[in-house]
Amino acid sequence: MKRPFEIRILILLLIILSLNALYGGVGFILKPDGSLTGINKTWLEDSPFSNFLIPGILLILFLGILPAIALIGIFSKKRIRLFHSLNCFPEKRWGWIYAIFSGIGANIWIIVQQLITGYFFLQPVIATVGMLIIIISLLPRVQKYFTTETNLIQ
Numbered sequence: 001m002k003r004p005f006e007i008r009i010l011i012l013l014l015i016i017l018s019l020n021a022l023y024g025g026v027g028f029i030l031k032p033d034g035s036l037t038g039i040n041k042t043w044l045e046d047s048p049f050s051n052f053l054i055p056g057i058l059l060i061l062f063l064g065i066l067p068a069i070a071l072i073g074i075f076s077k078k079r080i081r082l083f084h085s086l087n088c089f090p091e092k093r094w095g096w097i098y099a100i101f102s103g104i105g106a107n108i109w110i111i112v113q114q115l116i117t118g119y120f121f122l123q124p125v126i127a128t129v130g131m132l133i134i135i136i137s138l139l140p141r142v143q144k145y146f147t148t149e150t151n152l153i154q
Contacts, residue, residue, distance in 0.1 A: 004141045010099060011074060013133050014067040017106055020126065021063030028056025043117040062105045063126075070098035096146035099137045106130030 027037035032051035034041050039052065049055060073083060073095020080094070086101075087094040107130040110123050136142060 001145055004139075004145055006136050006139055006142050007074065007145060010133065010136045010142065011071065013129050013136070014071050014074075014099060014102060017102060017126070017129050017133070018064050018067040018071070020122070021059050021067075025056045025058075025060035025064055028052035028059065032056070039120075047116040059109075063102070063109055066098065066105055067102040070095055070102050073098050091148060092143070092146045093148055096137060096143070099133055103130045103133030103137065106133070 024037055028034065028039075030036055032053040034043070034052050037052075041051070044050065044052070069083060073080075073093060076095065077093065083098065084090075084094045087097050089097055106126055110127045110130070113120075114123060
């Protein structure tokens with residue numbers, strides 16, 4: 001099946017999510033006081049963190065690396081056991097579910113961030129990116145594209 005146009009949008013959104021998180025996460029790790037990213041340390045007053053080191057590591061893992069793994073899965077038709085083991089939809093290629101995990105993760109991140117900290121202009125942007133990733137992934141043409149060939153034959 002030819003790749004639907006929506007997949008290109010999905011790829012772009014995953015790249016945006018991943019690069020944004022990697023930039024922020026690396027900035028938090030290099031300067032845990034938030035000065036490199038322009039985030040005020042007072043945001044952490046009501047949080048369990050004394051600096052941005054742990055949030056930076058979590059940001060890299062869940063919103064930087066996870067969407068990158070989803071991108072690998074979108075481009076690869078190989079069944080990588082490690083990644084496929086978390087695929088709760090075995091009739092779909094694993095990149096599809098990792099894209100959905102990325103969208104859900106982005107929205108959970110923003111919800112928790114808003115509960116712990118104050119408003120930041122990127123929060124609605126990242127929440128929108130996360131929702132669009134989920135919505136596009138659930139479109140019928142996109143789901144059909146990610147259905148494995150063996151399941152199409154059956």
